[in-house]
Structures are given as structure tokens and as C-alpha cells.
Amino acid sequence: xxxxxxxxxxxxxxxxxxxxxxxxxxxALVGLGGIWGWRLWLNYQDSTAMHxxxxxxxxxxxxxxxxxxxxxxxxxxxxxxxxxxPYAALGALVAAKALHExxxxxxxxxxxxxxxxxxxxxxxxxVAALRLARLQLAAQQLDAAAKTLAQYDVSxxxxxxxAAVRGDLATVRGDLDAARAAYQRAIELGSSLSSxxxxxxxxxxxxx
Numbered sequence: 001x002x003x004x005x006x007x008x009x010x011x012x013x014x015x016x017x018x019x020x021x022x023x024x025x026x027x028a029l030v031g032l033g034g035i036w037g038w039r040l041w042l043n044y045q046d047s048t049a050m051h052x053x054x055x056x057x058x059x060x061x062x063x064x065x066x067x068x069x070x071x072x073x074x075x076x077x078x079x080x081x082x083x084x085x086p087y088a089a090l091g092a093l094v095a096a097k098a099l100h101e102x103x104x105x106x107x108x109x110x111x112x113x114x115x116x117x118x119x120x121x122x123x124x125x126x127v128a129a130l131r132l133a134r135l136q137l138a139a140q141q142l143d144a145a146a147k148t149l150a151q152y153d154v155s156x157x158x159x160x161x162x163a164a165v166r167g168d169l170a171t172v173r174g175d176l177d178a179a180r181a182a183y184q185r186a187i188e189l190g191s192s193l194s195s196x197x198x199x200x201x202x203x204x205x206x207x208x
Contacts, residue, residue: 052082056091063094068102071095079114089119093128100135109135116152126158133165137172145169160189164197176204 059074075095078088092115099108112135115128129152136145146169153162167182183201187194 048082049085049087052078052085052087055082056087059091059094063098066098066101068098068104071098072107075111079118083118084120086120086124089115089121089124089128092118093124093131096128096131096135105135105139109139122155123157126152126155130158130161130165133162134168137165137169140172142169142173160186160191161193163189164191164193167197167200171200171204177207180204180207 055074055077059071059078062070062074072095075091078085078091082088092111096108096111096115099105099111109132112128112132116125116132119125119128129148133145133148133152136142136148145165149162149166149169153159153166163182163186167179167186170176170179170182180201183197183204186197187201191197
């Protein structure tokens with residue numbers, strides 16, 4: 001449509017604004033609100049991560065000083081207040097090690113299960129599961145260790161390490177053929193502990 005004069009153009013703009021202006025403003029406000037809300041969320045995330053990092057750093061310092069009670073307290077804070085961050089699971093892993101070294105084996109097992117349950121990254125969960133299976137094995141909780149291995153041995157990236165623990169479990173159970181097969185698999189898959197596993201394999205009694 002063309003307009004003969006500037007006045008006609010002005011009147012047309014006024015009419016269009018009356019018909020559409022409110023929806024445009026509403027859309028703009030919603031859009032700005034979304035941006036503002038998103039920025040608030042990012043700021044909250046940054047602030048949360050920063051606080052969680054501070055707690056985790058203190059936990060590491062306490063662990064280095066063998067302050068087991070303080071480590072447990074910091075790990076609990078991470079679990080209760082920062083469960084959505086990776087620091088909660090990492091804190092539980094560190095706490096489990098400190099508790100194990102302090103002879104608090106049941107508490108260490110609980111901390112490792114907590115690390116598995118709160119891990120935001122599957123890799124952290126797999127590391128925690130490996131440690132859990134090893135501690136269960138050391139505590140002669142053989143069925144529990146087997147269950148942990150069966151449940152969490154689902155990633156090719158960790159298959160070699162799980163195979164090594166399977167070999168340990170089979171050795172304790174006296175199933176030497178299964179132990180040999182598991183150790184050999186761990187070596188073939190490139191376990192980071194291949195030298196130690198080779199030693200374990202060589203120390204097994206000769207087959208049949």
C-alpha cells in the first residue's frame with residue numbers, strides 16, 4: 001500500500017501500533033526476562049561452583065593432614081549443598097580414601113557408593129565403582145564385589161581395570177582358570193597396571 005502524504009503515513013503507523021504494539025512489548029519483555037533469567041542462572045552456577053570448589057580445596061587440605069573428621073564433614077557439605085556439581089562425587093572419593101586409611105571401612109564403602117550415586121560424569125562413577133569393588137573384595141564381601149563389577153562394568157574405557165579386579169575376585173574364590181582369563185584380558189586391553197597384573201598372573205599355580 002502506498003500513501004499520498006506524510007500525514008497518511010503517520011496515521012497508518014499509529015493504527016498499526018495500536019493493533020500490534022502491546023504484543024511486541026510483551027514479547028520484548030519476555031525475551032528480556034529470559035535473557036535476564038538466564039544470566040541470573042549462569043551467575044548462580046558460577047557462584048555455586050566457586051563455593052563448592054572452596055569446600056573441596058579445604059577437604060583436600062584436611063585429607064593431606066589426615067583430619068578424617070574434618071574430611072567427612074566437608075564431604076557431607078558437598079553432598080548436601082552442592083550435589084549438582086562434580087565436587088560432591090569427588091569429595092566422596094577423597095573421603096572414602098581417608099576413611100579407609102583411618103580404618104573406618106564401612107564408612108569408606110558408604111562414601112564410595114555415595115560417589116557413584118552423585119557422580120555427574122560416568123567416568124567418576126566408574127572410578128568409584130572400581131574402588132568400591134576393591135574394598136569389598138578386601139573386606140571379603142565377595143558377592144557384593146561381584147555385584148558391583150557386574151553392575152558397573154559397562155564402559156570399554158574401563159574394561160581393562162574391571163577385568164583386573166575380576167581376576168582378583170576369581171583368585172580369592174579359587175577359580176584359577178577364570179583368574180587367568182581375567183588377568184590376560186586386562187593385559188590385552190591395556191590396563192594401567194599391566195606389570196602388576198602380569199606378576200599376579202605369573203604367580204598363579206600352573207594350569208591343570
